[in-house]
Amino acid sequence: MNKEVxxxxxxxxxxxxxxxxxxxxxxxxxxxxxxxxxxxxxxxxVTLFGKSHAxxxxxxxxxxxxxxMGKDFYENYYYERTGKNDEERKTFLSKYSxxxxxxxxENLGRYNGQSNxxxxxxxxxxxxxxxxxxxxxxxxxxxxxGYGKTDYExxxxxxxxxxxEEESK
Numbered sequence: 001m002n003k004e005v006x007x008x009x010x011x012x013x014x015x016x017x018x019x020x021x022x023x024x025x026x027x028x029x030x031x032x033x034x035x036x037x038x039x040x041x042x043x044x045x046v047t048l049f050g051k052s053h054a055x056x057x058x059x060x061x062x063x064x065x066x067x068x069m070g071k072d073f074y075e076n077y078y079y080e081r082t083g084k085n086d087e088e089r090k091t092f093l094s095k096y097s098x099x100x101x102x103x104x105x106e107n108l109g110r111y112n113g114q115s116n117x118x119x120x121x122x123x124x125x126x127x128x129x130x131x132x133x134x135x136x137x138x139x140x141x142x143x144x145x146g147y148g149k150t151d152y153e154x155x156x157x158x159x160x161x162x163x164x165e166e167e168s169k
Contacts, residue, residue, distance in 0.1 A: 070139030
């Protein structure tokens with residue numbers, strides 16, 4: 001029995017289609033599995049990229065918050081207490097130009113009252129409740145030649161549950 005369907009003057013012969021499917025069953029199955037695997041890989045890659053990107057953004061946000069706290073601490077508190085005059089400050093700060101002045105999160109949180117306590121509270125991951133380690137998370141202020149109030153660089157060391165690139169390899 002030859003089934004034919006006439007759709008706007010086009011004929012479809014279902015027996016031909018059925019024969020094609022039966023004759024090429026293995027090829028169709030392999031192609032279907034391959035297509036499914038490609039879709040799975042694409043979905044997985046997009047998901048991993050999205051998580052990696054979100055993690056990178058969160059890490060950058062934490063670093064920026066710590067840099068702001070370190071800048072405020074150094075310029076508005078620490079710098080003035082390093083000596084009585086510019087010459088004493090220069091002598092003192094020059095000793096730390098290579099090793100840096102390390103201030104952990106615990107001490108940064110104590111400085112500037114509620115303002116920094118609020119910033120420390122921002123350093124908690126709302127998704128998994130990971131908290132940055134108060135002793136191992138720190139800013140390192142590297143005084144630079146000139147040794148003025150703004151002559152420095154800030155490095156950040158995070159211990160907040162982020163996987164480093166070395167750990168992921």
